[in-house]
Amino acid sequence: MNRLLRTSAIRLSLRYAVLYMLVAGTGLAVLYWATSRYVDAQIQAGLEHHVDSLKALYETEGSVGLMRALEGRGLADEPENHRFVLYMDKSGGRLTGDLKSWPPEAQPDEQVRNIWIEDNLIPLAMEDHDGYWPSIATSFPDGSRLLVAQSVRQAEDLQEFILGTLFATLGMIISLTLVLGWRMGRQLLARIDQVNTTAGKILNGHLDKRIPLSGSNDEFDELAQNLNTMLDHINRLIHGMRQVTDNVAHDLRRPLTRLRNRLDVTLLEPRDPDTYRESLEATRNDIEEVLKTFNALLEIAQAESGHFRGEMEMLSLSALASQLGEMYADLFEEQGQQLEVAIEPDICIRGNRQLLAQSISNLLENAHKYAGAKAHMKLSLRHDQAMVLLSVSDNGPGIPKDRQQDVLQRYVRLDTARSTHGNGLGLSLVSAIAKLHQAHLALEDNEPGLIVSLRFTPMKCTSEQ
Numbered sequence: 001m002n003r004l005l006r007t008s009a010i011r012l013s014l015r016y017a018v019l020y021m022l023v024a025g026t027g028l029a030v031l032y033w034a035t036s037r038y039v040d041a042q043i044q045a046g047l048e049h050h051v052d053s054l055k056a057l058y059e060t061e062g063s064v065g066l067m068r069a070l071e072g073r074g075l076a077d078e079p080e081n082h083r084f085v086l087y088m089d090k091s092g093g094r095l096t097g098d099l100k101s102w103p104p105e106a107q108p109d110e111q112v113r114n115i116w117i118e119d120n121l122i123p124l125a126m127e128d129h130d131g132y133w134p135s136i137a138t139s140f141p142d143g144s145r146l147l148v149a150q151s152v153r154q155a156e157d158l159q160e161f162i163l164g165t166l167f168a169t170l171g172m173i174i175s176l177t178l179v180l181g182w183r184m185g186r187q188l189l190a191r192i193d194q195v196n197t198t199a200g201k202i203l204n205g206h207l208d209k210r211i212p213l214s215g216s217n218d219e220f221d222e223l224a225q226n227l228n229t230m231l232d233h234i235n236r237l238i239h240g241m242r243q244v245t246d247n248v249a250h251d252l253r254r255p256l257t258r259l260r261n262r263l264d265v266t267l268l269e270p271r272d273p274d275t276y277r278e279s280l281e282a283t284r285n286d287i288e289e290v291l292k293t294f295n296a297l298l299e300i301a302q303a304e305s306g307h308f309r310g311e312m313e314m315l316s317l318s319a320l321a322s323q324l325g326e327m328y329a330d331l332f333e334e335q336g337q338q339l340e341v342a343i344e345p346d347i348c349i350r351g352n353r354q355l356l357a358q359s360i361s362n363l364l365e366n367a368h369k370y371a372g373a374k375a376h377m378k379l380s381l382r383h384d385q386a387m388v389l390l391s392v393s394d395n396g397p398g399i400p401k402d403r404q405q406d407v408l409q410r411y412v413r414l415d416t417a418r419s420t421h422g423n424g425l426g427l428s429l430v431s432a433i434a435k436l437h438q439a440h441l442a443l444e445d446n447e448p449g450l451i452v453s454l455r456f457t458p459m460k461c462t463s464e465q
Contacts, residue, residue: 013181017174024173028166035162039155040134044112047136050083050148051110058140063095066146070096083150084122084133090143099147106147108139117149131156191220195227207235255286262286311352314459318347318381320357321390325379328364332377337368340378347381347388348461351437359433363392363452366427371396371449384455391453398450399443427452 058066070087086097094101099122105115114132122130135149194212201209210231211224266279325341332339360379367377371394380391430452434441440455 013177013184016181017177020173020177021170024170028170032159032162032166036159039158043134043150043152043155047083047112047134047148047150048110051136051138051146054085054146054148055138055140063140063142063144067096083148085149086147088145088147090145095144097147099149102145102147103135106135106137108137108145108147110136110138112136115149195224202231207231207238255289259283259286312350313353314348314350314462315353315356316347316461317349317351317356317388317390317456318343318345320353321360321379321381324357324360324364328361328368328379332368335368336374337371338374338376339364340376342378343381344383346461347383348459349388349437349456350459351456355433355436359430359454360390360392362427362430366452367392367394367396367450370394375449383458386458388456388458389453390456391451393446393449393451395446395449398445398448401445430454 054066054069057069061068067087070085082098084098086099086102087095088102089095092102099117101121103115103117103121105113107113112134113136115135117130117133117135119130131152133149133152135147137145137147139145191214198209198211210228213221213224215221262279262282266276271279322341322343325339325343329339329341364377364379367375371377375394375396377392377394380389380393382389431441434454437456439457442453442455444451444453
């Protein structure tokens with residue numbers, strides 16, 4: 001209960017209840033005041049009209065006609081809604097009417113006033129109806145006076161009914177607000193408990209647990225879906241970290257072991273300078289292999305994190321691809337392979353020159369490494385509808401369709417590539433660079449061989465590119 005009372009929903013409900021009470025109370029008070037004013041105005045208008053009609057009767061038929069009309073009035077079936085009159089002569093004698101005597105506060109000035117009417121002035125059928133009655137009095141040329149008074153019991157009952165209705169409405173609004181807030185608090189707390197329970201299980205090592213969805217597609221389901229996606233991503237990262245750790249330990253064991261054994265052998269007995277030089281050069285090569293592995297991992301981590309510190313600039317992808325194509329074409333030709341370069345001019349994008357060069361170089365080196373002797377490769381750059389398509393293709397053995405996405409992961413190498421020098425990070429780095437540049441990376445069959453393509457968003461070239 002205490003936990004429920006501390007929820008934001010209950011606190012908001014209490015605040016809204018107070019706010020609704022103030023707003024509704026003010027509105028209902030204004031309504032009550034306007035209703036009371038309207039009733040009072042109606043009573044006043046009725047009294048003034050009644051007096052005017054009796055004055056007109058006096059002017060046409062005189063005092064006798066007025067008395068005849070007043071005596072013909074009986075007490076209504078509803079005395080509370082009856083207008084009471086009193087007609088007195090100039091000496092103060094009662095001529096006719098419902099009231100027994102003239103109230104001391106009544107003045108014959110034809111102004112409607114609230115006058116205190118005692119019970120002894122009211123007919124017996126109206127006992128316990130004393131109070132301030134709206135009244136109007138007038139006088140006639142012969143000195144006689146006329147008083148017309150209206151019982152307020154019916155008006156008071158109406159006002160009490162309206163007031164009671166207003167208070168009941170205000171109470172219902174407050175009660176409904178609190179009940180809805182209570183239910184909302186329980187529902188919110190139940191949904192939050194699901195998140196806390198799942199989080200507790202995950203903290204205890206159950207990384208496969210996910211927040212259940214209610215199926216209502218509300219904001220909590222949206223939050224739960226995002227959290228579950230985040231947890232899936234974290235789980236993949238942890239799995240990838242474990243895999244990378246295992247692969248790093250496996251791949252670095254060979255060069256480090258080789259390095260240690262070489263040093264042990266070299267230090268067993270004195271050697272000539274040439275032997276020491278050869279050992280140091282082999283040691284440097286092993287160290288460079290280890291450094292390349294760590295540098296590749298660092299570049300992948302920076303690219304995937306989105307916090308790459310290099311400079312993004314407008315550059316000519318046509319010029320960059322052409323330079324790399326010419327350089328690798330000569331290298332491949334020396335080794336009996338052929339590289340065809342097909343570059344459309346004036347294609348510019350926004351990116352990092354060093355990373356893009358690294359990406360293209362990795363694709364060309366992979367094709368050179370795995371396509372085989374006398375292979376034919378192609379580096380292509382062209383417009384493809386609204387995008388720019390950069391592709392490297394070969395006619396080698398290719399990659400099975402069910403493994404094409406696997407080779408984009410770190411340290412993943414196919415069985416056919418185990419005997420080839422490498423660390424399994426080339427395509428992973430290409431994938432990370434593509435994500436950093438918001439490019440789409442795709443692997444397709446070349447029948448035979450493989451096509452690796454990157455789709456970039458083109459930019460307008462300037463004279464500087």
